[in-house]
Amino acid sequence: MTKPNNNKRWFKLIIVAFTLMAVFVALKTYVGPEPETGNIYNWNHYNDSLNRANQKFAEGNPHHFTDRPRNIEKDSGVFRIAVLGDSFVWGDGLPYDSAWSHKLEQKILAKYPNVEVMHWGINGWSTKDELAFYLADGRKYKPDLLIIGFVDNDPDMGRFQHMDPHFRENYWYLYKIWPGLAEKIFSDAYAKSYDAWLNRLYGEENLTIYKQLWTGFMDTLVKNQQDYFVVLTPACIFYSCDKYYNIIDSVFASMPFEYINVTAACNEKLSTYSYNDLLANPANYHPGTKLTNVFADEVLEYLESSGRLPVMVKDSADAFPQ
Numbered sequence: 001m002t003k004p005n006n007n008k009r010w011f012k013l014i015i016v017a018f019t020l021m022a023v024f025v026a027l028k029t030y031v032g033p034e035p036e037t038g039n040i041y042n043w044n045h046y047n048d049s050l051n052r053a054n055q056k057f058a059e060g061n062p063h064h065f066t067d068r069p070r071n072i073e074k075d076s077g078v079f080r081i082a083v084l085g086d087s088f089v090w091g092d093g094l095p096y097d098s099a100w101s102h103k104l105e106q107k108i109l110a111k112y113p114n115v116e117v118m119h120w121g122i123n124g125w126s127t128k129d130e131l132a133f134y135l136a137d138g139r140k141y142k143p144d145l146l147i148i149g150f151v152d153n154d155p156d157m158g159r160f161q162h163m164d165p166h167f168r169e170n171y172w173y174l175y176k177i178w179p180g181l182a183e184k185i186f187s188d189a190y191a192k193s194y195d196a197w198l199n200r201l202y203g204e205e206n207l208t209i210y211k212q213l214w215t216g217f218m219d220t221l222v223k224n225q226q227d228y229f230v231v232l233t234p235a236c237i238f239y240s241c242d243k244y245y246n247i248i249d250s251v252f253a254s255m256p257f258e259y260i261n262v263t264a265a266c267n268e269k270l271s272t273y274s275y276n277d278l279l280a281n282p283a284n285y286h287p288g289t290k291l292t293n294v295f296a297d298e299v300l301e302y303l304e305s306s307g308r309l310p311v312m313v314k315d316s317a318d319a320f321p322q
Helices: 005-030 041-056 100-111 128-135 165-178 179-201 204-223 239-253 263-269 289-305
Strands: 079-085 113-119 145-150 228-232 259-261 279-281 284-287
Touching: 041 165, 041 279, 079 100, 079 128, 100 113, 100 145, 100 289, 128 145, 128 204, 165 179, 179 204, 204 239, 228 239, 228 263, 228 289, 239 259, 239 263, 259 289, 263 289, 284 289
Parallel strands: 079 113, 079 145, 145 228, 228 259
Antiparallel strands: 279 284
């Protein structure tokens, strides 16, 4: 029988040890230190708890909006505004009252107590979904004004797919072991998939179909004698978000409806902040309170400059803009 060569065995163990050390150093260099915001696993728990609270609140609304139930018939002397959108209106990653439409409501009611603001938004909705809701239920409420929020992924016509944003839940154990590395790998993978999906949404063929959807939406609003305008609300500032909003701005400019683009105001007012400062929270890439404040301020300013808000008189026909 041949005796094992102990020197050769130890040599292999040393090679393996140095290899593992090299991999560790390489990964540490790639990932860098844990973010200043703390353990991303804990932030994910915080984000989930916020959204669970929002979902619990939304259970009291017949349409699952983060809004109190509303009567279909509005009260006498009330000017009714409905804000129609998606997760930006629902408030993903934020306490529900920090979503931009809720902030708009707070700012309006401080000056115009005879105004009612309703919040119509669901996570994942596109313009197509928003039109479907308006046709099925929204118009029954007969808002005096409809404000339609636009987000860069709203041209989704259901023709393309990207990674499920909840895929991280299948790998929770990796966040327990090394949260920084797990988040880096998964965030990069999802970002690449999402960016490729967005680029397809802004392809010429999909935008042509999207414009046709808007033409039908406008026809519906005209038939319902619905006053409305559109607000372009970015998820971030500067080039990373301007790209798609510049494209859609040119598309909307060619169409006969009223819209405002608040991206320039966000770039101007928030230029001193970092990308992370503007997030809903470190585990959620939706707009945070700094951005939602600007959205609400810009929309209120537009409402006032366009003469759409009523004077501060209750129960009077003269209270409404002519």
